[in-house]
Amino acid sequence: MKELRKYSLLGIILLLWSACSEKKVEQTIKSTPAEASEQPIALVIHGGAGTIKRENMSAEREKAYREKLKEALNAGYADLESGEPALEAVMAAIKVMEDSPLFNAGKGAVFTHDGRNEMDAAIMDGRTRNAGAVAGITTVKNPITAAYEVMVNSPHVFMVGKGAEQFAAEQQLEIVDPEYFRDERRYKQLMRIIDAEKTQLDHSSLKEMELEDPYFNDRKYGTVGAVAVDKEGNVAAATSTGGMTNKRYGRVGDVPVIGAGTYADNATCAVSATGHGEFFIRNVVAHEIASIMRYSGKSVSDAADKVVMKQLVEMEGSGGVIAVDKNGRIAMPFNSAGMYRGYIKEKGKPNTFIYDDEDEGL
Template structure:
């Protein structure tokens, strides 16, 4: 009898496991953002909008391909974020803004909702894809965060690609630094004064093709991020940024601080934020969304709106976030003029959005 029961029990277990996987296969979802801020149709040229939409679409497709072939949410997050890190359009990786010393210092973080493991890096200057370094910290070290030269030494030992700092140079970002230094104040990627100057400037000039495509008006927060749900029912989040233009004294924002700009927990949601980092740190924005879901029973949309549209606004913080729960429900609230964002579902249905719709 025991010999007969064993195969039946095994068969039942495999069937239930297969059913569980099938349930999540229908819910597989990936969401991305490329920064929030003063992004309006009035400030955007058709050419720039086309460039941003194409890169955001590519990021969605790359992440979706990973999920479609059975990859994990962490692998999908890395793939999507790397696309945006490799593009000069966003303030991350190749398009990172400059510090007051004329350097590019980048931060990134990842988190696994399955076991709450996390990895973060800050102050990188030679790692081509900071998101890869953050993932390596999580997977190949006992630590959660590494910074500066130590993080770069670790990345090198892990076989992660290093580049000369000149790789991150873009003329548009360097000119933004020069304008910020002239104004003698730290700006969050851009300033309102810049906006006026650009509007009054003649339309002709020696702008490079790259400068024509990079959006340099208003206070745009160019941080990039991704959240994903895989067929195994696991959530993951990843975020990458170049921080503030003209930042000083080794400033680090919310991105690599787990619970502030990045968070994931299978019991609640996965979050990646973009905005004025200091406010997101003080408000522990990413974890706050999760906590509202866990302790007050709010939906992911209700919790995200409570934090971004109410709490942050009351405290003077500008920005937004993307959020995803284990049922594939999405929230993408922002309290700025616009936010580069998009999603793709299990069946390949996708949408890219920029403005307040």
């Protein structure tokens, strides 16, 4: 009788253990979808780096920049939140800035020495490491869309000039008259720079020009860019620019050079750069950041800081980058006086910054 009670008690214990185990399994199964949905999404943008100081910026102009940065952030984040890939998000953000005369890209592109607007753009998918780039185009309303079409609808990575424009037209992108890009403020900037090259400016004249035109010192800089990570953990990068004011001889900067101004790889990060392009090409900045992460195991922040704040500085290269990894960790270092920049990780909460003394909360 005692033996029966013993085995009965053992049976009850086994039954209870089994029930508890089943409950734990059930809880695990139920929690799996919630955990999967917690993949962080994030979007980071920049609108150019350079000598951007409070004393040279009116309250109205600062407000305009911050509002446009917020618009770009919200546009890109809406795509991420709805489940669209990072590629779509970075393009949405870039197009907002390309359509604004505030930035040196698209509608606000600077002029070449010959009085033309020649634009470059690039985009890269971190999942496949596929990429597309265009340079020296003059008729595509949104250059970033031309770069995207090169990536997805051609076997090539890089197209330039008339050929790139023909390809864009064949892809039924919006083509505009080159006059669409003409901005009088930008044209006057070109004229003043050409005049400055012809005459020796004294200190007072130079200071007056800087105060009247905050772009004067930054004629070698100016770009818009975006990097993002989506709900699938894929990263992407996109960059667009009007290049260098008063540029000659078909000069092309770092933006469309994959690995220099634009790079994305799920294994490391997505990067978009802005600054004096020649230095970014020589340092292969975007790929260098990814390589430091890959081979040294450094975080995206540490890797970006090492390249921007050390390697570029040692070569006297000025500018900055934005970067994001697959876990939504971001970096926005720059070694110039300022950089138009911002990020968003939560709906309705875009964060924008301009100067070097602002708390980014990273």
